[in-house]
Amino acid sequence: MSRLAVLFKIDDQELENLKKQKKDDMYEYMLENIENKYLRTDRAYELNKAWEGIHFCINEGFWIETEHIPDNIIFGGEFLLDHNNYVITLKKPSDIKLIVEYLKENNIQDIIKKNFNKIPENDYSLPKDEENLQFLLEWGEEILDFYKGAMEENFNVIFTVDI
Template sequence: MACRGYFLALDEPSVALLLAQDGNDEGLIEVIDELGMTNAPDECEVDKAWDGIHRCLTEGRLGGEDGTYPLNAVVLGGLPLHRGDGYVVSYNTPAEVREVAAALAVLDLDPFIARYWTLDPDDYGAAIDQDDLAYLTSNLQELTTFYQRAAQAGWATVFVVDQ
C-alpha cells in the first residue's frame, strides 16, 4: 500500500453513515470510499506529508497519544475508527474541528520547523532536507485552509491512510 493520506469533511448525514459502521472495518472503508468519490463536501489530499506534519506538530513520533491537544488531533489524534491493520481512520467532531482550526490559524511555524530538523531519518523513513521541509509546509498550508473551511461550515473531518 502507498501510505498516501487524505482528509474528508463530513456533514451530518455523512457522519451518521460513517459512525453507523462501528466495528465493521470493511463497511467503514466502503463508506469512506463512497464519500470520497461522491458525497464529501470537501477534501484535502496530503499524500505522504501527513507523517511529517503529525511528527512536527507533536513530539516527533507517530501515534494519536503523542503531543498535546488540539495539535495532536490534526492528523492522528482524533477518534480511531478502523480497528484492523490495513488503514488508519481518525475522526474529529465539528467541535474538535473548530479547535484544531483555531490552533492551526495561530500556529507559529518556528517550533514546527525546529522539530523537523530533530527528526530521526531512520524512524521517519525519509531524508531530512530542505525539499522535504518545503513539501511538509506546503501541505500544512493546504491542510490549515481545509480545516478553516470545515470549521466555518460546521463539518466533522476524517483522516484516512492505508498502511
C-alpha cells in the same frame, strides 16, 4: 502500501453512515461514498505522504495519537478504524474549533521548520533532507484554511490513510 492520506469534511449523516459499517467494510465504504464524491473538491484536503512528517513536526518529533490539540490535527482524533492497515480518525466540530484556534496562534509552516530536525530518522518513512522539508511545507500550506472551512460549515473532519 500507498501511505497517501486525505482529510475529508463530512456532515453528521455521512458520519453516521460511516460508523454503521463493519470494520472490514468501513474503508471500502469510505472510498466509494466519500472519497469518490469529494476528492479534488473543497471538501477534501490531500496530504499525499506528507501527513506523517507534518504529524511528527506538530508533536515536536514525537509520534502521539490522542484526541487532544495539537495531536489530533493530522493523524490523531477519535479512531473510527485502525484495522488491516486502514486508518480513519475523526475530528468533531468542537475539536475543529480548537484546531482552528491553535493553528491561528501557531503557524503550521513555522512548526514544520522548527521541528523538522526533531523527526527521528529511524521512525520516519521518508528521507530527512531539504527536499522533504519543502515537500512538507507545500502539502501543509493550507491546512488552516481547510479547517476554517470545516468550522464555518459545521462539518466533521475525517483523516483517512491506507498504511
